[in-house]
Amino acid sequence: MSLQTSTQFAMKACEKLGADEAEAYAQKTRITEVVLERGEIQSERIKVQQGIGVRVVKKKGLGFAFSSDLTKRSIETTCHNALTLARTSIPNPDWVSLPTAQKLPRAPTGIFDKDVAALSGNDVLSIAIRASGAVKKQDKRAEIDDGKFSAVVSEIAVSNSHGINATQAGTLLTGFLVCLAKERGEVSSMAFEYDISRSMKFSPENIGRSGAEKAVASLRPKATKSFVGKVVLDPDTAADILLSPMIFSVNADNVQRRRSAWMGKLGEKVAVQQFNVIDNGLLPNGIGSSIFDAEGVPRQKTSILTKGVLKGFLHNSFTANKEKRRSTGNASRENYNTLPTVFASNLVVEPGKKKLDEIISMVDKGIIVRRFSGNVRPESGEFSGIAKQASYIERGEIKHPLKETMISGNAFNALMNIITIGRETRPTFMNSYVPPILIDKVNIVAK
Amino acid sequence: MDELNDGVVEGVCCRAMVKGSWGFSSTTSLEEKDIATALKDATSLARTSKPKKKRLAELAEVKPKEDNYTTKIRRDPRKADKEELIRLVKDTDADVRGFSKRIVSDSVVFTVIDDDLTFASSEGTRITQRIVRCIGGVTAIAKEKGNLTSAYEYLGEQSGLEVLEKTPLTHIGQVAAERADKLVSAPLAPGGMFPVILENKIVGLLAHEAVGHCAEADLVHGGSFLSGKLSRKVASDIVTLVDDGRYVGGLGTMKYDDEGVPTERTVIIEKGVVKGFLHSRETAHEFKVHATGNARAWNFEFDPIIRMRNTYIEIGGYSIEELAEGMKEGFFLKGGLGGQADFTGEFMFGTQEAVKIKNGRLGESLRGVTISGNAFEVLKNVDAIGKDFIMRAGMCGKEQINYVGMGGSSLRTKLLLGGGSK
Numbered sequence: 010m011s012l013q014t015s016t017q018f019a020m021k022a023c024e025k026l027g028a029d030e031a032e033a034y035a036q037k038t039r040i041t042e043v044v045l046e047r048g049e050i051q052s053e054r055i056k057v058q059q060g061i062g063v064r065v066v067k068k069k070g071l072g073f074a075f076s077s078d079l080t081k082r083s084i085e086t087t088c089h090n091a092l093t094l095a096r097t098s099i100p101n102p103d104w105v106s107l108p109t110a111q112k113l114p115r116a117p118t119g120i121f122d123k124d125v126a127a128l129s130g131n132d133v134l135s136i137a138i139r140a141s142g143a144v145k146k147q148d149k150r151a152e153i154d155d156g157k158f159s160a161v162v163s164e165i166a167v168s169n170s171h172g173i174n175a176t177q178a179g180t181l182l183t184g185f186l187v188c189l190a191k192e193r194g195e196v197s198s199m200a201f202e203y204d205i206s207r208s209m210k211f212s213p214e215n216i217g218r219s220g221a222e223k224a225v226a227s228l229r230p231k232a233t234k235s236f237v238g239k240v241v242l243d244p245d246t247a248a249d250i251l252l253s254p255m256i257f258s259v260n261a262d263n264v265q266r267r268r269s270a271w272m273g274k275l276g277e278k279v280a281v282q283q284f285n286v287i288d289n290g291l292l293p294n295g296i297g298s299s300i301f302d303a304e305g306v307p308r309q310k311t312s313i314l315t316k317g318v319l320k321g322f323l324h325n326s327f328t329a330n331k332e333k334r335r336s337t338g339n340a341s342r343e344n345y346n347t348l349p350t351v352f353a354s355n356l357v358v359e360p361g362k363k364k365l366d367e368i369i370s371m372v373d374k375g376i377i378v379r380r381f382s383g384n385v386r387p388e389s390g391e392f393s394g395i396a397k398q399a400s401y402i403e404r405g406e407i408k409h410p411l412k413e414t415m416i417s418g419n420a421f422n423a424l425m426n427i428i429t430i431g432r433e434t435r436p437t438f439m440n441s442y443v444p445p446i447l448i449d450k451v452n453i454v455a456k
Numbered sequence: 457m458d459e460l461n462d463g464v465v466e467g468v469c470c471r472a473m474v475k476g477s478w479g480f481s482s483t484t485s486l487e488e489k490d491i492a493t494a495l496k497d498a499t500s501l502a503r504t505s506k507p508k509k510k511r512l513a514e515l516a517e518v519k520p521k522e523d524n525y526t527t528k529i530r531r532d533p534r535k536a537d538k539e540e541l542i543r544l545v546k547d548t549d550a551d552v553r554g555f556s557k558r559i560v561s562d563s564v565v566f567t568v569i570d571d572d573l574t575f576a577s578s579e580g581t582r583i584t585q586r587i588v589r590c591i592g593g594v595t596a597i598a599k600e601k602g603n604l605t606s607a608y609e610y611l612g613e614q615s616g617l618e619v620l621e622k623t624p625l626t627h628i629g630q631v632a633a634e635r636a637d638k639l640v641s642a643p644l645a646p647g648g649m650f651p652v653i654l655e656n657k658i659v660g661l662l663a664h665e666a667v668g669h670c671a672e673a674d675l676v677h678g679g680s681f682l683s684g685k686l687s688r689k690v691a692s693d694i695v696t697l698v699d700d701g702r703y704v705g706g707l708g709t710m711k712y713d714d715e716g717v718p719t720e721r722t723v724i725i726e727k728g729v730v731k732g733f734l735h736s737r738e739t740a741h742e743f744k745v746h747a748t749g750n751a752r753a754w755n756f757e758f759d760p761i762i763r764m765r766n767t768y769i770e771i772g773g774y775s776i777e778e779l780a781e782g783m784k785e786g787f788f789l790k791g792g793l794g795g796q797a798d799f800t801g802e803f804m805f806g807t808q809e810a811v812k813i814k815n816g817r818l819g820e821s822l823r824g825v826t827i828s829g830n831a832f833e834v835l836k837n838v839d840a841i842g843k844d845f846i847m848r849a850g851m852c853g854k855e856q857i858n859y860v861g862m863g864g865s866s867l868r869t870k871l872l873l874g875g876g877s878k
Contacts, residue, residue, distance in 0.1 A: 044855055046674060046678065047674070047677065047678030047679075048510075049509070049510050049511055050505065050508065050509055051674075051761070052478065052480055052759045052761075053478075053479060053480065053501050053505055054480045054481065054482070054757070054758070054759065055480075055481045055482070055497050055498075055501065056481075056482050056757045057482070057483045057484065057485075057494075058484055058757065059484050059485070060465065060484060062463075071458075071459070071460070072460060073459060073460065073461045073462075073463075074461070074462050074463050075461075075463035075464075075465075076463060076464055076465075077464065077465045077466055077467060077484035078464075078466065078484075078485075078486070087463070090462055090463075094460045094461070094462055094538075097460065097538050097539060097542065098460045098542070099542065099546065101458070130479075130497070130500075130501045130504070130505075131501075131504045131505070134504075134505055134508060138508055154678070154799070155855070157855065191679075196679070196800055198798070198802075199798050235647065235648065266561045267560040267561045267597070267599065268560070268561040268597045268604070268606070270604055346463050346465060348458075348459055348461070382796045382804050383804055383806075383826045383874065384793050384794055384805075384806035384826050386605070386606065388597055388604045388605065388606045389603070389604050389605050389606070391644065391823070391825075393806075393825040393826040393874040393875060394804055394826045394828075394874060395802070395804045395826075395828045395874070413828075413872065415647065415826070415828060415872060415873075415874030416874065417644070417647060417825060417826070417874045417875055417876060452647055452874075452875070452876055454647030454648060454872070454873075454874050454875065456648075456649055456872055
């Protein structure tokens, strides 16, 4: 049975059982992954995951059930369980309707790559070995702490009782290494390097080379004194510190639940003039791109921040219905066994003009942070943690790597204290495209 | 109410060894032909990857066993009245919202994870285990004059629904609401080195994040802080640290690990001295010791790797007031948040609340910040341990996640607070 046959079969079953509304989301994913640990191959896995999640509404009560078994008998049981739960559940007064069918856009280019789809366990292993070889080639002092390379092929089908009936497929190739360097009994801090791509435009050698380079550069660190000052965040760190509270705050569900710091701030200035952000679900080759979202609603482009002014929130059909507006196509599911939430598709920060070197040259006294190990509180925007892979900058030059240094501040204040946005944008694991960003007034805490 | 979910995920994995090379494959299909494919995939992966592996595995001997184990439960969740559980979640939600005008949002979650596990090996081991875990969590969000803050509290045990008699969900909600309400307009704790009391609820994080990981034999092999330190002193005399696979009610408790090895109580540090490490069959062979039953997999989609079970620092004899005594200026840190550690022993984890201590007296509450340090410096600085021992639920991520127990009593040490400017 194809995935779409499964979801259509579930629709028929739900109708027969007497559901008011129903939706089925089926997924089949094949993940081929290689895990490295201490420079050696620790595991290779081929994982085949499939399953179906059925959402049923009865008298505004919602029930959800899932199963990893796609046989007809199991789908019927799952539909039955979902309906039983819907009847047990307390009616949700905010419930309006599941989404209705809309014309779907053309598939964004580059979301499915047949070469990635054809990668075997042995091919992924070769990719991992190329990355690992590049580490030693770059510098004998460098080693791999751990890493993982995965090739993912997934197929999704969504059907609902309002005529949605859609299917799509995608591929993703990811890899990361955590490297360290050793020299005369000293161990450097751990450096993180990665690549993400929908196609074979993916360089394991770059991951290895850059991971090793960063690790070696952090040898012989020195402490600094505490001060309040400028911090250069590399793309990955900027995503962690600045974008994660933003993604939380533009999520309409959090706005409606009054837990978003940006509730009631549409049209207000929340960041500096030069900060422009859109959510683009149709970005060519985008890591979060697709034809439709987890409810079968078309993906689209949504303005989030224009010249620092808050322009919009991200919706799925439930949050949109609550405000009598259209979903922005941001329903998201981790898997078939979870209900749709709201998440960014590709959150794209508009790059600036300056190269990283030029940004560093602008800093009279500050630090650059390439890895952040800490906590970011999404409601308040407070962040604090260790600045790993950090270096001290003085008079526009990187002076030395730092040890035992923590940073703390508030992400929402930091958005108003952005000095410059760099131009070298990278995709990050947080579905975002981010350049390096220089912020001011951060607490730099030393021992 | 947003969600009422129910579902089953089932699957099979096969791990095959060909002349010292492992291969792994899994499937969510239980059909014979798909399991046969998985076995074939695993075997072929093992064979093809062998020439690329620097180190081949050998396994410590383990006697083949046939056995079964079930979590001790009084109120079986399989027979639970769903409406009663819904009521419980709803009542807690109402309580939290009603706590004060400042509480503007909350979420209440209660989950039962009921696992049926079967393990079979070509050596003849046949084990079935049913492990039942109940986990509940409440997030409360308070708002005042444009300030927003959240507080989080949870419960979790390997137990039937009777866990809710011991720790009512409403009680968890109360703790979260009270903390969010109290801290919404409180200033952030300052940054810098301070003497601190770590609350019992977060001492487990220290035991787990900071020390436990360094004792995982795969990391020891890779050169972790504890590498080569067997029988050496790494902590203060009063610190004994254990990883126990049999702790009753512990979230990480199981009678057998996912290689079919019986679990045990493994002493890592005894009175400050390193006594042992945590092993899989593979590392046990390499280190020439017995397997400790620490090989665990998140589910059938992952191969077992070395993980902690229930990690704790043993109980001491002091009250909180006695721990605060003589502290000129410091903090009593409460409520843990996420953490991380490198195998050098450098760690960080978040705290929710920092109560000021001045001249031995507890004072006002500030918002908690992330704390960091080197685990072993922190443990050397432990000079008093409390008598308020508790075991808590935790989730640990090491490539794959897993349920663990983290325990301890409040203790006194020194740490770096990553807070605001002084």
